[in-house]
Amino acid sequence: MRLTHARAGGAFAAALLYTLPAFAQCPGDLDASGLVDGADLAVLLGAWGCTGACPGDLSQDSIVDGTDLGLMLAAWGECPPSTPAVEAPLAAVALSAWPWASWVDTYNSNGSVGIAIDPGQHPDLAGRAALLWVIEDRSPAEWAANANLSDARATGPQAVTCPSGTIQGNVVSLNVAGLVAGSGDAPARGYDLVLDVDQDGTLSPGDLIDGRDGGAGFWWTRDLAALGPYSTATIASHDVNDADILDSMELERVYYPTNAPGLRPIVAISHGNGHNYTWYDYLGNHLASWGFVVMSHQNDTIPGITSATVTTVEHTESFIDQHASMGGGVLAGKVDIDRIAWIGHSRGGESVTYGYDRLFDGTFTSPSYGLADIKCVIAIAPTDFLGTASANPHAVPYMLLYGAADGDVCGCPDSDIADSFNLYERATGLRHSTYVHGADHNDFNCCGTNDFSGPAGTAIGNTLAQGVAKASILAMIRRSMFDDRAMEEFLWRQNESLRAIGQASTVTVVREFKPAAGAASPIDDFQANTSTSVSTSGGAVNAAGITNLVEALANDNNTTFTWVTTDPWNGSVRNRTTDSSRAGVFDWTAAGSITWSVPASLADFTKARALSFRAAQGTRHPNTVAALGDLDLTVTLRDTNGLERSIRIGTLGGGIEEPYQRSGFGTGAVGWQAEFETVRILLGDLQSGGGAFDLSSIAMVQLRVGGADGSAQGRLLIDDLILEN
Amino acid sequence: MTTLLAALALAIVPPSIPAPAKERAAQAPPVQAPSDLPPVPATPAAPISIVAVQPFTIAEPYRHRFRKDGAEFTSGHLIVLRAEAGFVQPRQVAEPVLCVGSQTAERLWSDPAKGLMVAIVPAWTERADGGTERPGDPSIDLVWFAAPELPERVDAAWIAAERARAEAALAGGRLSTPSTREIVRHPSLTTASQDALIARASALVPDPAAR
CATH class of the missing domain: 3.40.50.1820 (Alpha/Beta hydrolase fold, catalytic domain)
Structure with a gap:
């Protein structure tokens, strides 16, 4: 029954009944049959006159009486169609800039798990009290078979009030006391998260769930560098x-x-x-x-x-x-x-x-x-x-x-x-x-x-x-x-x-x-359509404000690491002449951008989990040497309505790594082979704050460099701009 | 923010990713630490000396893997060399190929610190001036380090080209012959198998502590 709390103790269950079902869509359906009928009436009448926490107290006035009977009769018949609980990311890490949170899944068990309930995406929840449940990971089928919530923590579900305003500064900590990391051979144990908005102890319409539709809401992970569970x-x-x-x-x-x-x-x-x-x-x-x-x-x-x-x-x-x-x-x-x-x-x-x-x-x-x-x-x-x-x-x-x-x-x-x-x-x-x-x-x-x-x-x-x-x-x-x-x-x-x-x-x-080729859709991996103005996926590529854009086999073509203009792939010791891995490279000393038009066949980014690319700083290039450090830039997506979302990659953890300062094979500046680093942007993060931005209809992807968009100067090798499915 | 948290959670800082560090201006290149790995010396080059030679025969033949066209063999020489550490040091990239006359040697064991190397030289023949053939002999034929390469990829033509390069260097005074002053000529050894041969080879190392 929806109004009885399957696992919580008596005191908690009693308290719970008083916080009920402001959000419930069929309050008279005491046996959760989808109908308000004689069976429900029997339950109500059976509790008639009961005071305190009682089944049938639909008005939540601590007594089962005529008021409750009136509410039941008003709801008599079939319940209205229910809105299923919504799959929504909840576990997150806080970021120092927009999108203010990244809804990642893996957390080390010596740390904490952030909870980010984005008021922009869930304005109906702003200021609302709810219960946050941590449930041992269930498959979609298991959720379909069992919607009862059972918290994995000894302390039970956690009372939260959904934030108002923006998510900035509102990533809070999950109470992780009592959570177990690892499961047998597996270093990580999966948990699903449920924001139980109607606080009824079940996954029900109006609730948010992170982890129902595949995978876990978050993974609580043992130390991968330490010995495992076996002798x-x-x-x-x-x-x-x-x-x-x-x-x-x-x-x-x-x-x-x-x-x-x-x-x-x-x-x-x-x-x-x-x-x-x-x-x-x-x-x-x-x-x-x-x-x-x-x-x-x-x-x-x-x-x-x-x-x-x-x-x-x-x-x-x-x-x-x-x-x-x-x-x-x-x-x-x-x-x-x-x-x-x-x-x-x-x-x-x-x-x-x-x-x-x-x-x-x-x-x-x-x-x-x-x-x-x-x-x-x-x-x-x-x-x-x-x-x-x-x-x-x-x-x-x-x-x-x-x-x-x-x-x-x-x-x-x-x-x-x-x-x-x-x-x-x-x-x-x-x-x-x-x-x-x-x-x-x-x-x-x-x-x-x-x-x-x-x-x-x-x-x-x-x-x-x-x-x-x-x-x-x-x-x-x-x-x-x-x-x-x-x-x-x-x-x-x-x-x-x-x-x-x-x-x-x-x-x-x-x-x-x-990922494997079958799990990725290239926007531009530089392997086909070898012009700098056409991407692999056939869309137009436009460069503005940047210089020396080249697209070719990413192969250092001489025997030194000294920067010379005749070797645009300096440091890219990643191919023989018989190999075929191509990439792009460019540099800048002022604001500029490269824009990839997204063909209609790839425009629905909701089908993908992430947009990623890899990049490396140009070895010993004057722009690299002039400003040593992680290189930052901005990735912008524009939808077909002209709305944009932009994220500075440094926000995700430092940008494109500063080259290791090793010398040899040349004179002057130091630096060694190209250190390609993958930047993976979870597309769900770009929905932060809500709004009309339409991830299902993306018109272009843009890298913005220099000016207000990142490092003032730099040289960047870039490759594998892909959608990861 | 109006969030009610369980008491325990209040004490926990939510996970976050720090803001990126600032770039810094160009500066003097950092001092580099020297590597203990000696560089590959130029070739052709000779060992410093030949320390020991021992003819052998084995009952169970095995294939000479240190050349592409290597055949099975049942006799040859064990040799112990003293050489510059750069030749003796095992490394992942190509090592100078140890050649003796028109044969390649199989590196068995090496000690870069002492500059010692033990190798097997399968039997081969040398063509004398009159067109006759004689058995090769490490104590009289040219012993040198040829160009770096994987031994399994070299063949007779490669060895011949490297030998010509070595002989030209020798004639030009750019290559010396290894000293044989300290050479010890051991009596011929007969063993059953490669394993037994390798086990006996270690006895040739002059400093037992280095084995």
């Missing part, structure tokens, strides 16, 4: 004695959870040249504690990538074939051979990539596993010996982890072999990169040579670098292997906005994220 053990060394592997390359080390239920996915680690399979204990133990069985193997890297790839693919096969007998059978019946992630470091990073390419091409086949079993490939500072055709991730979810102070696979302009991002650019599936300032090549293992190459005093060392690695790798594997949406924000939100609890705040991390 771990290690098989220190296992000799696979496989005829397909060289005798001297047959050893594996295995890390596994000892108390995890069910079948556990496989993670295989392929080390780099001069490295050792025992050097990744930090990663093996970490992932095992989160439920993965991790196998690190000897990798035949010295002859080259082809040799190393043989050890990668053959050790994977041997592990699958032999795991049941390893370590006295501790893994028997506990390994999920259909879920495999490959992680490789340096030459091993290329070998896992080439391994996937060989499965893709069919030049390697195994009776034990196939292409579909490889759910994710992660390359840590990979080499690119094999080039476009072979060092190619194709559409597998692909992550690149890279230290900006890498003195080995250095990202240098004089050799394609040392340019890790070539591989990243070739990936056509979901892809993510984590670029860590102050980390060198061997900070991602225990024991390699100190190859740090960067400004004195900026080295972060193994512990901090590995903290970033543990968190980002876990997030990527969870996202790609289990479609764990709670992890996705760790892959795209600016580091200033979200990072793992245990990740040092002093470490600068630059993130790129792009």
Whole structure:
């Protein structure tokens, strides 16, 4: 029954009845049948004369009497059609400028969750008292089957008064006491939020809900950099004695959870040249504690990538074939051979990539596993010996982890072999990169040579670098292997906005994220319609006030990082001449803009969750050097009625990252390879404040630079202006 | 704002993203920290010295993976070299390929701090002046570091070109031959397999603490 509170205690239930149903649409329907009829009358008459908190007290005057009977008779018959509860974002972080809040979903459990009830979008609620419920995440079907609210907190639902005026300054804190983060293997636990406007303890017409229509209202997340829920053990060394592997390359080390239920996915680690399979204990133990069985193997890297790839693919096969007998059978019946992630470091990073390419091409086949079993490939500072055709991730979810102070696979302009991002650019599936300032090549293992190459005093060392690695790798594997949406924000939100609890705040991390091709609609990814005046999607592109706009293969064309006008892609060591990743670049010293007309086929932005693009500051360009810092600009959307919404990207967490101040390969100014960073604007945020702005009919997207719109000067590489579905 | 909150919530600051930091004016480039990773030296270049040589035979052949056209072999030489750290240091990008006569060597083990490297040189033949052939010998044939490359990608033509480059440098005084003053010639070794060979190779390292 709607008027009885299913879960709340008696005192609360009693109080609740007095705050009822000013908003209820069918107040006489005491049994929630959709009719006000004899059954309801029986309930009312049964409570006749009752005082206090009584069913049937429709007038809320603490007595069931003739007044209530009159109200019931007036409502006799079918209830009016009800308006369903409205899906509306509630969980949010506060921003320092418009839109004043960003309705993101992922929150660290050492912090808090903001609640932003936008009076602009919900003017009917302004000043209204309501109850805020936190409910364990339910699917749409579960909500349809059960609309009763049950708060996950011991304190029960939280009384709030919806703000009036604007959302600015009105993001308040959710009471998170008693909420549990994580759920089994999953680092995050999902909760739905309900603003129970009629305070009836059910999800009912007029209420707002965040999380009914898919996903959770918010994710309450454990520390991704800390050990997970399981105890771990290690098989220190296992000799696979496989005829397909060289005798001297047959050893594996295995890390596994000892108390995890069910079948556990496989993670295989392929080390780099001069490295050792025992050097990744930090990663093996970490992932095992989160439920993965991790196998690190000897990798035949010295002859080259082809040799190393043989050890990668053959050790994977041997592990699958032999795991049941390893370590006295501790893994028997506990390994999920259909879920495999490959992680490789340096030459091993290329070998896992080439391994996937060989499965893709069919030049390697195994009776034990196939292409579909490889759910994710992660390359840590990979080499690119094999080039476009072979060092190619194709559409597998692909992550690149890279230290900006890498003195080995250095990202240098004089050799394609040392340019890790070539591989990243070739990936056509979901892809993510984590670029860590102050980390060198061997900070991602225990024991390699100190190859740090960067400004004195900026080295972060193994512990901090590995903290970033543990968190980002876990997030990527969870996202790609289990479609764990709670992890996705760790892959795209600016580091200033979200990072793992245990990740040092002093470490600068630059993130790129792009969904798989099927989950994105490009407005302009620069791959087709190669004129600077036409976008990929066929719309007109107009530049005003900016200079030196170029659209081409984003490939640094000489052997230095010194800025020269003949190399507009200076610093973009992300392509060989045989690659195909194109981008745009321009600069400014005064106010200017680029405007993309949106074709009608893409104009309905309500179909998308986010508008995103990636950008990097121009290496050692005079405009970059003149004003060191994160580069800010404004993104503006205009609807077909001419109404605009604009957001400064710096508001989302710092803008386009200031380049790491590394020297070499040139003279004068310093700076290193292009640090592309994804800017992802949640389109719902642009509805902040309400109004007539029509997100379903967008006419143009504009980047505004200089003047009042951001950094006074700059040079920007830009790519992948897309709608994410 | 008129928000009633649970008492506990009042003490909690809602999450927020800080305002972006201000840009700063151009300044002197920061001082760079030196890397412990030695740069790749120029090639062709010779090792400093050959420390030890030991002929071997193995019962179970295996393929020479350190050249594209490598064949299976059952004999050759173990050699121990002393070289500049830049040649000995393992790295991810291409390393100078160690060549002996017209053969490539398989790097087994290295210690950059001591400048030591142990390698396997599978048997090969050298063509003498009269057109006759003789077995190659690391203690008399040219030992040098050729251009950086992945050994699995080099073939006879590549080795020949690099050798010509080395011999020209030698003739021009730009390349020396490694010292053999401290060389130890061990008696021939017979083992069953590659694993056994590798295990025995470590015994050649002159400083046991460095193994």
